[in-house]
Amino acid sequence: MPSQQVLQEKISEVEEITQLIKQYKVIGIASLQKVRATQLQELKKNLADKVHMRVIKNTLMGRSIENCKEKPDLEKLLEHLTGSNLYLLTDLNPFKLALLLERGKVKITAKSGDIAAFDVVVPAGNTGQPPGPIISQLNAVGLPTRIEAGSVWITRDTLVVRKGEVISERLASVLSKLGIKPVEAGLVMKVAYDDGLIITQEQLRIDINETIQSVQNAHADAFALSLSIAYPTTENIEMLVQIAHQEAYALAINAAVPTKETIADLIRKAHIEMLSLSSRLHTLEEKAMPAEKSEKS
Numbered sequence: 001m002p003s004q005q006v007l008q009e010k011i012s013e014v015e016e017i018t019q020l021i022k023q024y025k026v027i028g029i030a031s032l033q034k035v036r037a038t039q040l041q042e043l044k045k046n047l048a049d050k051v052h053m054r055v056i057k058n059t060l061m062g063r064s065i066e067n068c069k070e071k072p073d074l075e076k077l078l079e080h081l082t083g084s085n086l087y088l089l090t091d092l093n094p095f096k097l098a099l100l101l102e103r104g105k106v107k108i109t110a111k112s113g114d115i116a117a118f119d120v121v122v123p124a125g126n127t128g129q130p131p132g133p134i135i136s137q138l139n140a141v142g143l144p145t146r147i148e149a150g151s152v153w154i155t156r157d158t159l160v161v162r163k164g165e166v167i168s169e170r171l172a173s174v175l176s177k178l179g180i181k182p183v184e185a186g187l188v189m190k191v192a193y194d195d196g197l198i199i200t201q202e203q204l205r206i207d208i209n210e211t212i213q214s215v216q217n218a219h220a221d222a223f224a225l226s227l228s229i230a231y232p233t234t235e236n237i238e239m240l241v242q243i244a245h246q247e248a249y250a251l252a253i254n255a256a257v258p259t260k261e262t263i264a265d266l267i268r269k270a271h272i273e274m275l276s277l278s279s280r281l282h283t284l285e286e287k288a289m290p291a292e293k294s295e296k297s
Helices: 004-023 037-046 058-067 074-080 094-103 133-140 169-177 208-228 237-254 263-296
Strands: 026-031 051-054 085-090 106-108 120-122 145-148 151-154 158-161 183-185 188-194 197-200
Touching: 004 051, 004 058, 004 085, 026 074, 026 094, 037 051, 058 074, 074 188, 094 188, 133 145, 133 151, 133 169, 158 169, 208 237, 237 263
Parallel strands: none
Antiparallel strands: 026 085, 026 188, 051 085, 106 183, 120 158, 145 151, 188 197
């Protein structure tokens, strides 16, 4: 049985966590797997004014969540309280928070069983290694080699593992000797609670460039639609007025309505039509002459 003092400390901690949960809009849960203490300290320092970070036992967090009945659907977070976690409490947008954590990752040396964070291409060039067992080790992972000036060289750029694939023990050893770090370490947001909404890790992953392009395409489509249905907004009103002016001008010209804007073009149009008619008169007269001769005869 825990002592009265330990029990009281846990009760006090639950009360403190409960108040923190009530204070902030967003609760993020990040995995502490493969996170170095130096990284965590640096991240806490950089986000100190925006995010309250705290390592909390899942059991204590669970009890604190149960105490916050006023927060909608907060209990849905309970199923995500597994493993070693860092809890992030903030009023930041959860997607922005996930992006900040993503940017805080660093590349580290791979170990057997690690997952490649990106396509790993070993570049052609001098490995700096003397001839010996290194040659068979490089060849074993698909790296072509040659010996030149007492060093082992890789003869061409070679893809050795793709993003998301498992790195073998043999490949991890070779990449370490070549100084290549194919694994990213840092905080990963497993889930976030945002004012009643549970957002999973997959949903939190956003391709910034793709999102920007998507927004730009949506804006272009919306702008084109607003023009086609003549829906006025601050962004399109100038162009709508220009289109209306052009259509009104064309209508006035076709209907021969004289205004100070159209009169010059109407005169030019009448002059062109007159010249066209004049050029046809000679042909019409020639066609009419045989008919007249026929009638006289």
